[in-house]
Amino acid sequence: MSMEGTGATTLKGRQCAALRQMLGFNQPGVLGLNGPGASGAHSATPTSAPAWKLLLFDRVGQDILAPVMNVKQLREEGVTLHLNIHSDRDPVPDVPAIYFCQATDENLRRIGEDLRLQLYGSYYFNFISPISRQKLEDLAQAALQTQAVTQIQKVYDQYVNFIxxxxxxxxxxxxxxxxxxxxxxxxxxxxxxxxxxxxxxxxxxxxxxxxxxxxxxxxxxxxxxxxxxxxxxxxxxxxxxxxxxxxxxxxxxxxxxxxxxxxLATPLHHTWTYQALAHDVLNYSLNRVQITESTPSPMGGARSKSKTRSCDLDSKDAFWVKHKGSPFPLVAEKIQEELEDYRSKEEDIKLMKSEMALLEKKRLIDMHTSIATAILEQIKLRKLDVFFELEEKILSRQVTDKSLKDIFEDTEAGTPEDKLRIFLIYYLCAQQVNDQEIRELEDILEANGCDMAGVKYLQRWKSVTRMSQQTASASDYSGGGTKTVSMFSKLMTQGSSFVMEGVKNLVVKKHNxxxxxxxxxxxxxxxxxxxxxxxxxxxxxxxxxxxxxxxxxxxxxxxxxxxxxxxxxxxxxxxxxxxxxxxxxxxxxxxxxxxxxxxxxxxxxxxxxxxxxxxxxxxxxxxxxxx
Structure with a gap:
C-alpha cells in the first residue's frame, strides 16, 4: 500500500481503477487498467468488447460512484446512459448493461424482472459485496426460467464496499x-x-x-x-x-x-476551517455543497429570488486542495488575492486567447466566493467565532472571559442547537462540574426549546464510562487554544468581496x-x-x-x-x-x-x-x- 500522490497508488485511485476496469467489462488490459487497484476475477484472454454500454446502480452504488467519477468521466468510459436499477426503464436491445449494486433480495428481484423483459442485449453483474451461494443459485434459477442464460456474460464480486x-x-x-x-x-x-x-x-x-x-x-x-x-x-x-x-x-x-x-466532544465542536465549516453549516455531502443564492427581482421590487446552486469540490480544484484545511479568514483572504490576480491578468489572458483557462479560473473564483459568503453569513448570524473561541478555551482548560450562562442568555448569540453543543462539550470535558450550575444551565436551555434527551443519555453514559476509563480525559484535549490577531488588510478594504466586520481573525494553536x-x-x-x-x-x-x-x-x-x-x-x-x-x-x-x-x-x-x-x-x- 502506498498512499502518496493522487493517482492509482492512493485508496481513492485504486478504487477508481477498479471501477474503470468494471466499466471495461472486467477485461484485463482494457483501458490499461490491469495494474494495481482493480478487483474481481479475470477472463483468460481479452475479448473484443463493445465500446458503448448502460450502467445501472442502486443507491449504495450511486454513492460509491459519485465522489470518484462524474458524468464526463463515465462518458469517456463508454457509458451512454446511467440509471437507478429501480427506475422505470425502456428496453435497449443489443446494448450491454453493467449492473453495479448490492446483492439484496430487492435488487435480485429487479434483475430477474429485467431478464424476463429482455431489456438489454447482454448482462454484466457486479456486486459491491460478495453474493452468497444461495443468492447466486437464485440468480441462476431466474436466468433459466427467463431463458436468458446465454445473455449473462459475467458475475463479479467487486469488493469496493466503501466511499x-x-x-x-x-x-x-x-x-x-x-x-x-x-x-x-x-x-x-x-x-x-x-x-x-x-x-x-x-x-x-x-x-x-x-x-x-x-x-x-x-x-x-x-x-x-x-x-x-x-x-x-x-x-x-x-x-x-x-x-x-x-x-x-x-x-x-x-x-x-x-x-x-x-x-464525543470533538464531533460536537464548532470549527474554524474551510471544509469542516462547510460540512457544519452548509449542505455538504459526497464532495458536493449546495448553497442558496439570492438574485435581485428583475422588476426592481423588494423581493429577491433565491435559487439553489450545486458546487463540486474535488481534487481537480487546486484552490480547494490547498486551502480546505485553512482557517476561514485566511481562505477569504486567499479568495480575494485570487480575484485581484485574475483581474490583473485578464487582459493578458485575452490577448493570448486563452479564453477557456480564463473562464475556468473565473468559475472557480466565483464558486469559492459564493461558498465563503454563505459560510460567512452563518458565522455572523450565529456568532460562530465566539462559540469556537470559547470551546477551544474549555477544551484546553484556559480561563474563559465569558460564562456559559452569559452566552445562553444572549438572544443574538447562536441558535439553541449551538448553545446545547457548547454545553455538552463543557459537561463532557470540564474537570470539575458543579451539579447546581449544570441544573441551572439545563433549565435555561430547556426554556430555549432545546431537546434535552441527549443530555440525559450522556449523563447515564458518563456515569458508566467513568468506571471503565475508556474515554478521553481532560488532559487529552490539552495543547489547543486560540489568539485573536488583526484582520487581513485585503479583507478590510472597500473593494473586498467579504464584509468581515465583527468577525474575529482567530489563529488556532496547532495541537493533536x-x-x-x-x-x-x-x-x-x-x-x-x-x-x-x-x-x-x-x-x-x-x-x-x-x-x-x-x-x-x-x-x-x-x-x-x-x-x-x-x-x-x-x-x-x-x-x-x-x-x-x-x-x-x-x-x-x-x-x-x-x-x-x-x-x-x-x-x-x-x-x-x-x-x-x-x-x-x-x-x-x-x-x-x-x-
Whole structure:
C-alpha cells in the first residue's frame, strides 16, 4: 500500500481503477487498467468488447460512484446512459448493461424482472459485496426460467464496499444512512467494508483496538475474516502476482480501530476551517455543497429570488486542495488575492486567447466566493467565532472571559442547537462540574426549546464510562487554544468581496486531538497507556495466541477507522500531523522531535461521516430510548 500522490497508488485511485476496469467489462488490459487497484476475477484472454454500454446502480452504488467519477468521466468510459436499477426503464436491445449494486433480495428481484423483459442485449453483474451461494443459485434459477442464460456474460464480486471521499479518507455509508450510525451500529457491514478496503489496497494490516467496546468486536471479526481468506491459498484475494497485490515489500500498515465513545466532544465542536465549516453549516455531502443564492427581482421590487446552486469540490480544484484545511479568514483572504490576480491578468489572458483557462479560473473564483459568503453569513448570524473561541478555551482548560450562562442568555448569540453543543462539550470535558450550575444551565436551555434527551443519555453514559476509563480525559484535549490577531488588510478594504466586520481573525494553536495522540503513540510504538492496553491482531499468524510477536519498528503508514461516525475535524488534524511529521515537527505531549515520523501517511475512515447536528440527533434518539 502506498498512499502518496493522487493517482492509482492512493485508496481513492485504486478504487477508481477498479471501477474503470468494471466499466471495461472486467477485461484485463482494457483501458490499461490491469495494474494495481482493480478487483474481481479475470477472463483468460481479452475479448473484443463493445465500446458503448448502460450502467445501472442502486443507491449504495450511486454513492460509491459519485465522489470518484462524474458524468464526463463515465462518458469517456463508454457509458451512454446511467440509471437507478429501480427506475422505470425502456428496453435497449443489443446494448450491454453493467449492473453495479448490492446483492439484496430487492435488487435480485429487479434483475430477474429485467431478464424476463429482455431489456438489454447482454448482462454484466457486479456486486459491491460478495453474493452468497444461495443468492447466486437464485440468480441462476431466474436466468433459466427467463431463458436468458446465454445473455449473462459475467458475475463479479467487486469488493469496493466503501466511499472514497478523499485520497486519504473514506466512509462506509453515505451520511443519510442510519445503519452504521453511532445510534445503530451494524458491525457486520463495517467488517465487510474494512475487508474491502484491505482488498483494494492489497495489504494485510496489523490491527490495534481498545478493549470492551464496538471497536473490539469489529477488529475481532475483521481479523477472523482476513485470516480465513489467507488460509484459503487458492482463492485468497491477497496474492503476490495479481492485480490485488499491494505496494508493500517490507512494511505493513497499522489499522487502528477506535470507538466514537472515546471522544464525543470533538464531533460536537464548532470549527474554524474551510471544509469542516462547510460540512457544519452548509449542505455538504459526497464532495458536493449546495448553497442558496439570492438574485435581485428583475422588476426592481423588494423581493429577491433565491435559487439553489450545486458546487463540486474535488481534487481537480487546486484552490480547494490547498486551502480546505485553512482557517476561514485566511481562505477569504486567499479568495480575494485570487480575484485581484485574475483581474490583473485578464487582459493578458485575452490577448493570448486563452479564453477557456480564463473562464475556468473565473468559475472557480466565483464558486469559492459564493461558498465563503454563505459560510460567512452563518458565522455572523450565529456568532460562530465566539462559540469556537470559547470551546477551544474549555477544551484546553484556559480561563474563559465569558460564562456559559452569559452566552445562553444572549438572544443574538447562536441558535439553541449551538448553545446545547457548547454545553455538552463543557459537561463532557470540564474537570470539575458543579451539579447546581449544570441544573441551572439545563433549565435555561430547556426554556430555549432545546431537546434535552441527549443530555440525559450522556449523563447515564458518563456515569458508566467513568468506571471503565475508556474515554478521553481532560488532559487529552490539552495543547489547543486560540489568539485573536488583526484582520487581513485585503479583507478590510472597500473593494473586498467579504464584509468581515465583527468577525474575529482567530489563529488556532496547532495541537493533536485525542485520536491523533493515540495514533501517534501506536505508530511510533512508544511506551504508553494505549500501547499497553490496546489489543493486538496479526491476521498473517494463522494460529493466533495470546503472546504473538509484535512489531517493534515504527509504522510508516496507518489506517484509522472510527466506529460510530467520523468528521472532517479529526481527518484534518491527522493530515496536519502527517505534514508536521514530514517537516520533522512533533506535537506530541512528550514534546520531543521524532525522527522516525518522517514520511508518515495516514488514511482516515469512518462508518459514517456526520456533522454536529446529525451527531446530536443520534444522541437524542438514544436518550429517548432510555425513557
Amino acid at each position: 472514497s471521499m478523499e485520497s486519504e479518507m473514506f466512509c462506509l455509508r453515505h451520511q443519510s444512512s442510519s445503519a452504521l450510525s453511532y445510534h445503530a451500529l451494524n458491525k457486520g457491514s463495517m467488517v465487510d467494508g474494512l475487508f474491502a478496503v484491505c482488498v483494494t489496497l492489497g495489504t494485510i494490516p496489523i490491527i490495534r483496538c481498545p478493549k470492551g467496546n464496538a471497536a473490539e468486536a469489529v477488529a475481532t471479526r475483521l481479523d477472523k475474516k482476513l485470516r480465513e481468506n489467507l488460509r484459503d491459498a487458492r482463492n485468497s484475494l491477497f496474492v503476490s502476482d495479481g492485480i490485488q497485490a499491494g505496494q508493500y515489500s517490507f512494511y505493513r500498515p497499522l489499522l487502528v480501530i477506535l470507538d466514537r465513545q472515546f471522544d 486531538l485525542p485520536v491523533t495522540k493515540i495514533v501517534e503513540e501506536l505508530m511510533e510504538v512508544r511506551p504508553g497507556q494505549h500501547q499497553d492496553d490496546f489489543r493486538y491482531f496479526d491476521p498473517k499468524i494463522l494460529r493466533p495466541t495470546d503472546n504473538i510477536p509484535r512489531a517493534k519498528n515504527p509504522f510508516q503508514e496507518a489506517i484509522v477507522f472510527m466506529v460510530g461516525g467520523g468528521n472532517y475535524i479529526e481527518y484534518q488534524n491527522l493530515m496536519d500531523y502527517t505534514q508536521q511529521a514530514k517537516s520533522g515537527v512533533n506535537l506530541s505531549s512528550v514534546g520531543q522531535q521524532s525522527m522516525s515520523s518522517h514520511g508518515k501517511r495516514i488514511i482516515y475512515g469512518c462508518s459514517t461521516l456526520v456533522n454536529a447536528k446529525q451527531m446530536m440527533q443520534q444522541l437524542a434518539e438514544l436518550g429517548h430510548e432510555m425513557t
